[in-house]
Amino acid sequence: RDGLVSNGTLANAALPSPFEALDAIIQKFVDVGLNITDVVSLSGNLLLRGNQLPYWKKVLKYGCLRSRSRLQAVGYCFQGGHTIGLAKCATFDNRLFNFSGTGAPDSTMEATMLADLQSFCPVNGDSNRFTALDRNSTDLFDNHYFQNLLNGKGLLGSDQILYSSDLAVSTTKSLVESYSSNSNLFFNDFVNSMIKMGNISPLTGTNGEIRKNCRAVNS
Numbered sequence: 001r002d003g004l005v006s007n008g009t010l011a012n013a014a015l016p017s018p019f020e021a022l023d024a025i026i027q028k029f030v031d032v033g034l035n036i037t038d039v040v041s042l043s044g045n046l047l048l049r050g051n052q053l054p055y056w057k058k059v060l061k062y063g064c065l066r067s068r069s070r071l072q073a074v075g076y077c078f079q080g081g082h083t084i085g086l087a088k089c090a091t092f093d094n095r096l097f098n099f100s101g102t103g104a105p106d107s108t109m110e111a112t113m114l115a116d117l118q119s120f121c122p123v124n125g126d127s128n129r130f131t132a133l134d135r136n137s138t139d140l141f142d143n144h145y146f147q148n149l150l151n152g153k154g155l156l157g158s159d160q161i162l163y164s165s166d167l168a169v170s171t172t173k174s175l176v177e178s179y180s181s182n183s184n185l186f187f188n189d190f191v192n193s194m195i196k197m198g199n200i201s202p203l204t205g206t207n208g209e210i211r212k213n214c215r216a217v218n219s
């Protein structure tokens with residue numbers, strides 16, 4: 001069932017930020033009953049765009065949007081599936097020139113990709129420009145996202161830290177490596193994680209409503 005109200009402030013607080021450290025991201029998943037496997041598999045539809053996406057991808061998109069029984073579920077839905085979709089310069093340009101106040105780019109980003117993105121998102125440029133989250137296969141749901149991480153080509157900071165951060169060694173790195181070489185494992189884990197996410201505090205009985213249009217409350 002669907003909720004009757006939306007709270008943007010709460011949703012933003014629950015949504016893992018592209019600027020957060022890995023421990024904070026993991027904790028947000030744990031807080032709603034998810035685990036490290038869910039963190040990695042769901043990170044592999046921040047923005048699903050365009051009518052050319054296959055129907056089942058749209059089902060994932062609107063299924064996420066319908067999960068308003070708990071705003072955290074909305075947050076995690078949009079965090080996940082970065083193998084497809086787009087991101088604004090504003091979500092990753094902190095990595096391009098002065099990462100964490102160092103005066104230098106993020107050293108974990110591959111050099112050619114860094115140069116391309118510096119040209120696409122220059123200092124004082126348009127922070128609302130979009131580029132692909134998965135530069136190898138923008139509109140395909142596959143495991144190239146994880147292969148990118150192995151090569152320093154994760155777009156968002158919250159993507160690359162799944163492989164390159166110190167904490168990743170004991171938490172997420174091995175899963176990234178497994179998914180990069182085994183697409184069926186990724187697909188299966190992604191399905192299971194989506195089901196788990198859909199079961200986060202569902203509305204039952206007379207709470208909420210079954211929407212006729214999942215984008216709006218019934219009139």
